[in-house]
Amino acid sequence: MWSPGEAIGFAWDRIKSDPFIIVGAIAVATMIAAMPSTLTDVAGEVYWAAVHGTAGSDNPFEQLSDPVYLAITLVGIAVNSLAQAFMMGGIMSFSLKVARHERYSFTDIFSGARWFLPALGINVLGYLGIVLGLILFIIPGVFLALAWSLALPIAVDRDIGAIEALGESYRLTTGHRLSLLVLFLGLGAIALLGLCFCGVGVFVAVAIGQVALAWVYGRLSGTA
Numbered sequence: 001m002w003s004p005g006e007a008i009g010f011a012w013d014r015i016k017s018d019p020f021i022i023v024g025a026i027a028v029a030t031m032i033a034a035m036p037s038t039l040t041d042v043a044g045e046v047y048w049a050a051v052h053g054t055a056g057s058d059n060p061f062e063q064l065s066d067p068v069y070l071a072i073t074l075v076g077i078a079v080n081s082l083a084q085a086f087m088m089g090g091i092m093s094f095s096l097k098v099a100r101h102e103r104y105s106f107t108d109i110f111s112g113a114r115w116f117l118p119a120l121g122i123n124v125l126g127y128l129g130i131v132l133g134l135i136l137f138i139i140p141g142v143f144l145a146l147a148w149s150l151a152l153p154i155a156v157d158r159d160i161g162a163i164e165a166l167g168e169s170y171r172l173t174t175g176h177r178l179s180l181l182v183l184f185l186g187l188g189a190i191a192l193l194g195l196c197f198c199g200v201g202v203f204v205a206v207a208i209g210q211v212a213l214a215w216v217y218g219r220l221s222g223t224a
Contacts (some may be wrong), residue, residue, distance in 0.1 A: 002176075002219050004183035011211035014098050015204070019108055022098055026091055026210055027203035028166025030108040033080075033087040040098030044069050052194075085123055086152025091210055092156045097213035100224065117220070118155040126151065146177040153217035172220045183212065 012143025015022050048069055049056070063069050089112030097104035112119065126148050133141030148169045154167035154172070173180060187209045218224030 001214065003178065004179055005098070006215050007183055007219075008186055008208060010099075010215050011208045014208055014211055019204075021104075022211070023159060023204055023207045025094055025106045025109050026207040026223050028106075029087045029091045029094075030203070030206055034086075036083045037076055037080040040072055040079065044072040047072060052128060059065040062187045081120065081160060085120035086112040086116050088123075088152060089121045089156055092214065095210040095214040096153060096157060096218070098211050099218055115156050115159075116166060118160065118162045119152060120164060122148075122151045123168060125162055139185050142181070143177070146180045146184075147173050149173065149180055150217045150220070151215070154215055154221075157217070157221075158224065176220060177214075180216070183216070186210065 024102070036133065044063075048063060048224070051066075051068075053074040087109065090109040091112075093111050093115070094104055094108040097108065124171075126144075129144050129148070130141045132138075133144045135141075148166050150172055151162070153164040154160065154168050157170075158165075172194065187205065189203040190208060191202055194203070194205040215224065
């Protein structure tokens with residue numbers, strides 16, 4: 001058995017052993033993954049201001065009714081999904097090495113090409129399943145989010161496809177989903193606390209979350 005506190009405590013101890021590399025690498029990878037979305041958001045607002053003479057609109061449907069603004073938004077979503085899929089594999093590979101006390105380096109975060117397709121598939125299928133579940137009175141969506149939460153570390157560690165990884169995650173998390181829910185709530189609280197430190201603490205919270213998730217996967221799969 002394991003506890004959320006044990007997972008967070010382990011992650012915190014590992015980060016304290018090498019804070020600049022662990023937090024720095026995951027922070028850089030996270031910012032790179034978010035960059036396309038940020039750039040297209042800025043491009044959309046610049047276009048809207050240039051054409052309509054205002055900095056934005058209180059009604060998002062008004063903006064999305066503009067075909068050019070809609071096109072910019074859709075391109076941003078597509079490019080952001082690709083960037084996330086690439087970086088997520090590298091982040092998880094790095095986090096697994098940290099959790100297992102294996103040799104790691106900053107450049108590991110750029111190794112995501114190897115798991116690009118599985119990560120993209122997990123993103124897309126997971127998003128569709130969770131959104132559908134949320135539409136069906138929220139609880140099924142939360143259930144699927146917890147059941148599939150280990151799909152990425154499984155895909156990275158075992159070099160398997162998205163569907164197989166989702167299925168294996170469902171199996172591994174059986175009997176542990178309540179603990180996973182408490183873990184994610186705890187990580188959310190840590191992230192909120194991080195915002196109090198000029199936002200810098202959020203990067204520490206993200207690093208704790210990634211290493212903790214890698215540790216949980218190792219514990220449940222017997223590969224710690």
